[in-house]
Amino acid sequence: MNTTGLYYEDVVLDEDRKSATRPVTPADIRAFCELTEDFHPLHTDAAYAQSRGFPGLIAHGLYGLALMEGLKTSLKLYENTSIASLGWDQVRFILPLLAGDVVHVVFRVTGKRLSSRAGRGVLTEDVRLVNQRGEIVIQAQHAALVLTRGPAGSD
Template sequence: MKTNPSSRIPVNMYFEDVKVGQELSTESHFISESDIFTFAKVTRDQHPLHTDPEYCKQTEFGKPIAHGLFGLSLMEGLKAETQIYEQTSIASLGWDKVRFLKPLFADQRVYVVFKFTDKRLSRKPHRGVVTEEVKLMTNDGEILVEGLHITLLKCRFSRDN
């Protein structure tokens, strides 16, 4: 199986390639203040906690924090950059047990750790359902966001054969 040279993560994993218990991690990403402000603008959620440095000085955070959904979206984006399911993903079936554990700030460097926790064949041939435990981490090892992601993947082999 081909791997992404920058992350050593397999490219185009099929259902059969997934090993329950296997843990992988992405490259890190630097969060800028512009990233946070742009997400606020695009999503139309421009609450001062995310966009107003002066307002935030009066809060327990002291500076703007990213939306929790920014962190969740970034988790999926960093995984996508690895090309792990580039041509094998059929659909994201959703997220369960998502928790925003700590605030995400500008000027932090983060990465994603994900572990395959379950897999099963779908009722339809040629597909399987994979569950990943996913965490957005700081370079200091703090978990900022965590959740379970359920993905529908192509099977390499058909059960019809």
């Protein structure tokens, strides 16, 4: 089976997929601060973060969520078949994402249905950001809109 450019019909339910790893650096956290204008001291001052019970700088939860999408996209599963992200649900920041963590994404498609618009299908994905200790840092549900092979699509 083709593992890049998957169409709706190609997607197998409940099959785990895993991304490559990526380190989270203080520079990454700083860049996200600058991009979003969120300079809370948890993200900029290690001593402050430690005073709040963390071992050091923590990344923004939304940085982790964005990284989840990027790591999932790096697999190129829907490289030419993705239409849009329909949104994220049930987002849970389970553990802090720390500077120095090395993370990857594990996800599986847990549901799929044809869209009301011909030629499109909706996938429901369970997505987890996992650190180097095998701990789930962030977990969420994602809905993605992808192309079907034909105008009507089929299950």
